[in-house]
Structures are given as C-alpha cells and as structure tokens.
Amino acid sequence: MIKIQNLQKEFRIHQARSGLAGAFRDLFRREYKTVKAVDDVSFEVAEGEIFALIGENGAGKSTTIKMMTGILTPSGGEMQINGYVPYKQREEYVRSIGVVFGQRSQLWWDLSPLESFRLLRSVYKVDELQGQRWLERLIEELDIGSFVSQPVRKLSLGQRMRCEIAASLIHKPKLLFLDEPTVGLDVLVKQKIREFLRNLNETENMTILLTTHDVSDIEALCKRVLVMDKGKLIFDGQLHDLKETWGNGTEVVFQFKQRTTIEQLQAALAELPCELLRENEYAIRVRIVQNHEMLPYVLSTVMTAFEVSDVKIMETSTEEIVRNIYSAPVEVSHYG
Numbered sequence: 613m614i615k616i617q618n619l620q621k622e623f624r625i626h627q628a629r630s631g632l633a634g635a636f637r638d639l640f641r642r643e644y645k646t647v648k649a650v651d652d653v654s655f656e657v658a659e660g661e662i663f664a665l666i667g668e669n670g671a672g673k674s675t676t677i678k679m680m681t682g683i684l685t686p687s688g689g690e691m692q693i694n695g696y697v698p699y700k701q702r703e704e705y706v707r708s709i710g711v712v713f714g715q716r717s718q719l720w721w722d723l724s725p726l727e728s729f730r731l732l733r734s735v736y737k738v739d740e741l742q743g744q745r746w747l748e749r750l751i752e753e754l755d756i757g758s759f760v761s762q763p764v765r766k767l768s769l770g771q772r773m774r775c776e777i778a779a780s781l782i783h784k785p786k787l788l789f790l791d792e793p794t795v796g797l798d799v800l801v802k803q804k805i806r807e808f809l810r811n812l813n814e815t816e817n818m819t820i821l822l823t824t825h826d827v828s829d830i831e832a833l834c835k836r837v838l839v840m841d842k843g844k845l846i847f848d849g850q851l852h853d854l855k856e857t858w859g860n861g862t863e864v865v866f867q868f869k870q871r872t873t874i875e876q877l878q879a880a881l882a883e884l885p886c887e888l889l890r891e892n893e894y895a896i897r898v899r900i901v902q903n904h905e906m907l908p909y910v911l912s913t914v915m916t917a918f919e920v921s922d923v924k925i926m927e928t929s930t931e932e933i934v935r936n937i938y939s940a941p942v943e944v945s946h947y948g
C-alpha cells in the first residue's frame with residue numbers, strides 16, 4: 613500500500629553573511645547551504661496498519677508527510693502509495709487519501725461544517741446516497757451532531773478538530789494522514805478521537821499514519837512506530853521493541869519481610885540478566901536488563917525463595933523512551 617525507497621528531500625537555503633559588509637556582498641552573490649530534510653528514508657506499510665511517525669522538531673516528519681501527500685516533490689528516491697506516485701498523479705491520488713494538518717483547516721470559517729461537508733462531497737463526486745449514510749455515521753461516531761450546523765468560527769478547538777477529521781473522511785479514503793491530531797485538546801476529546809480512529813481502523817481496515825508529540829496517542833493507537841532524527845529513519849518497529857531497545861528495562865522493587873542482602877538475592881536469581889540496587893535494608897530494586905519476558909521468572913524465583921511483603925513493578929514509560937532516543941547518538945535499527 614505504501615512503498616517508499618531511498619526518499620530524499622533537500623532544501624537550498626540562503627545563508628545571510630554577517631555584518632554590513634556581508635549584507636552588501638549578499639546583494640551581489642548569495643551564499644547557499646543545502647539542508648537534507650529527508651535523507652535516504654525507506655519503509656513499507658501494509659493496508660490496515662496504524663502507525664506513528666515521531667521525532668524531534670526539525671527531524672523531517674512534516675517534509676516526509678508533505679511528500680507522501682503529494683504537496684512536495686522529492687529530490688530523490690521512489691515512492692508509490694495506493695498504486696500512485698503522489699507528486700506525479702496528484703489529482704487521482706488525493707481522492708484515495710484523507711489529510712488532517714492540525715494547523716491548516718479544510719473547513720470554511722463562516723460556513724457550518726455541514727455545509728463544508730456538502731461542498732467537499734461534490735468536489736470529490738461522492739455518491740449521494742452512500743455518501744449521506746457515511747456522513748451520518750461520521751457525525752454519530754465523532755459525536756458532532758449538536759454543533760455541526762453552527763459556523764466553524766463559533767466552535768471550540770476540540771469541536772473543530774472533530775469536524776476536521778470528518779471533513780478529511782468525506783470521500784472515505786483508504787489512507788488517512790493526521791499531523792498532530794490531538795495537540796491542545798483536553799483529555800476527553802483526545803479519548804473520543806482515539807476511540808474513533810481505532811474503530812475506523814478496525815471496521816474499515818483504514819490505514820492511518822499520525823505524527824504526534826503526544827506519547828499517549830502512540831500508546832493508545834499504534835503498534836508500529838517510525839522514529840526520525842536529522843532526516844534519517846533511526847527506528848522502524850513495534851512499540852514494544854522500541855521500549856526494549858531504548859527503554860531502561862523493567863524494574864521491580866521487592867520489599868522483604870526480613871533483612872535481605874544483594875548477595876542473597878543475586879544467588880537466587882543466578883543467571884537471570886538482572887541488575888540489583890539497594891533501596892533500603894528491606895528493599896531491593898531489580899532491573900531486568902534485556903527482556904521484559906523475563907519478568908514472570910524473576911517474580912516467581914524471588915517469591916519462592918524469600919518472604920516478600922510488597923512488590924512494585926515499574927516499566928519505563930514511553931515518554932522516557934522517547935527522551936532516551938532523542939538524547940542518544942544516531943544508530944539505525946530495523947525490526948521486523
């Protein structure tokens with residue numbers, strides 16, 4: 613469905629020289645610098661996947677999405693999405709995708725969303741009867757019925773965003789791009805949007821790509837995550853692999869009924885790949901270094917060998933993982 617190979621995008625930007633003399637020289641001969649916004653990115657996506665593209669500001673996410681939606685022409689590489697080459701067959705291609713860019717609206721400000729939906733429906737030449745049924749479903753599932761007839765300018769951000777999503781889906785595309793769909797929204801609206809997207813993915817097998825700075829979006833929706841850094845794809849894999857690669861592992865704090873030494877616990881755990889850290893005389897923190905599938909073994913070994921009064925299990929949050937990724941040197945990892 614999505615096939616991207618060695619995708620590149622370079623921007624030539626003017627570099628202003630410093631000082632008055634520099635500005636004067638700039639008048640005659642400008643100096644340019646080439647920025648590699650997207651640098652040799654390759655990935656494939658099957659129909660029905662729901663995945664996130666993440667990375668720090670300036671990592672190249674927007675540029676990638678702009679190329680994938682046909683807005684920008686790549687400087688190099690191959691791209692085929694829904695059977696089209698986006699920048700070459702833009703007109704046909706856009707009928708097969710939906711796009712929500714948080715900062716750009718596709719609704720007319722002075723019209724009601726309902727009027728915008730009708731206009732979009734005629735632009736996309738959607739079948740009247742089927743289109744109407746589909747729209748009714750969108751209105752119901754996004755819970756926008758009570759304000760869909762008011763002018764867009766009177767809507768709150770959360771109300772408008774839900775209408776934006778409905779607008780992007782009017783023609784029932786196979787692939788939906790969402791750029792920061794929940795930014796600035798309150799928890800309840802975020803939940804509604806996530807539930808809606810999950811359902812859309814399950815019932816319509818719609819492929820969904822989102823970029824987000826909100827880690828809870830990823831946890832709620834995506835199995836697969838792509839991480840970009842300085843134009844390169846540095847991770848492509850499952851969220852749990854991301855956690856294993858970049859996380860600090862799972863940590864368990866055991867509170868013992870008797871004083872227990874690190875040596876005693878170490879002897880019991882023997883070969884299991886753990887790091888032990890003392891919390892206090894009665895408590896030891898066990899960090900399971902490689903694989904959180906070890907957790908049940910660690911728990912049962914310790915509970916059988918010692919009298920334990922309390923156990924606390926702490927997984928690295930995705931938030932922490934993303935922080936770890938952004939602060940680590942670049943290394944490419946690909947997972948099945």
Ligand SMILES: Nc1ncnc2c1ncn2[C@@H]1O[C@H](COP(=O)(O)OP(=O)(O)OP(=O)(O)O)[C@@H](O)[C@H]1O
Nearest residue numbers: 623625647649667668669670671672673674675676
């Ligand atoms: N039109 C442009 N002209 C020149 N440079 C650009 C242009 N668009 C993007 N860039 C540069 O390309 C790089 C990648 O930018 P991009 O907007 O794709 O990053 P991003 O990951 O989407 O960041 P953000 O999260 O801030 O949106 C940045 O260094 C940016 O300055």
